[in-house]
Amino acid sequence: MNPIIQIDGSLGEGGGQVFRSSLALSLTTGKPFEIKNIRATRKKPGLMPQHLTALNASAAIGCAHVEGDELGSTHVIFHPHDVRPGNYRFSIGTAGSCTLVLQAILPPLIVATSPSKIYLEGGTHNPMAPPYPFLEKALMPLINSMGPSVSSELQMPGFFPAGGGQFMVDIVPSERLKQIHLCERGNVLKKSVTAVVARIKESIGHREIKTIKTKMNLPDENLHIQTLDNTKGPGNAVVIEIESENCTEVFTGFGQKGVKAEKVAARAAREALEYLAQPVAVGRYLADQLLIYLAMAKGGIFTTLSPSMHTTTNMEIIKAFLDVEFDISQVSEYCYNICVRSNEVRP
Secondary structure, X not given: OOOOEEEEOOOOOOOHHHHHHHHHHHHXXXXXXXEEXXXXXXXXXXXXXXXXXXXXXXXHHHOOEEEOOOOOOOEEEEEOOOOOOOEEEEEOOOOOXXXXXXXXXXXXXXXXXXXXXXXXXXXXXXXXXXXXXXHHHHHHXXXXXXXXXXXXXXXXXXXXXXXXXXXXXXXXXXXXOOOEEEOOOOOEEEEEEEEEEEOOOHXXXXXXXXXXXXXXXXOHHHEEEEEEOOOOOOEEEEEEEEEEOOOEEEEEEEOOOOOOXXXXXXXXXXXXXXXXXXXXXEOHHHHHHXXXXXXXXXXXXXXXXXXXXXXXXXXXXXHHHOOEEEEEEEOOOOOEEEEEEEOOOOO
């Protein structure tokens, strides 16, 4: 029997990612863990609905024995058994992020014994979480380049605070993951912007588009407005997509009450321009997301901007479950290499 791994939920950035990464790695490796101080650094510590949904989803696919599975819990013990791929539906019941729930269960399912289909309900376009366009355009293609086939379909966007979003993920696993070597993004092929406006004035989207057009010097044919009137509640997001030869990056701004559309758009444009100004393949958010998959593949490398605390925290959690090392080297003032190296000998 595997010894139980002890995780301090207040480690590093001390948020929900520590918990989700632990769930994903526990399911992938079969190693049980005990976590205390869950989300200790947050205003409301403990499990919120999206974290509890991630725990319940992980328990379902991993046939796990769980202690502490209740809202507000700051202490969870998780004993996984066999991962069972199949058809599952998980609903958060709030506007909590569906993509964050998926973070916990996608890694084990891409190396499972048979395909899975996952239906998720909740928020799809959330501040402080990877939005659906990032999942679809930036993360999934890189996962697919490692061997699995992961595809998704957005059935209904869900914005904070109403939620009500739905998307489906089809997963055809691969027994073994290929490594990623992503040191150059290659030539930029296309820069496009989509302003999504749901049950609010379309003029808000036009103002966002105009701001980004000016800041990024984009042609009109690359600017789009998507108007939705059938969402559960109002919402707004502006999505900047940078398609390059070797990867695609996505930068998103979210409309908020009391914040001008121009300010929302300017923030997203600033992130995109920071990325484009440096010879890196991967932005900060994508760097954070890729680490688990490269560790599962027992190696890989990519260039990115200065690593965030989310990234360095994720490294520490991964090392608790997998025998890997992370080498971070600064190439220039703003460009870094992150190399994942396994201490195991591949057969």
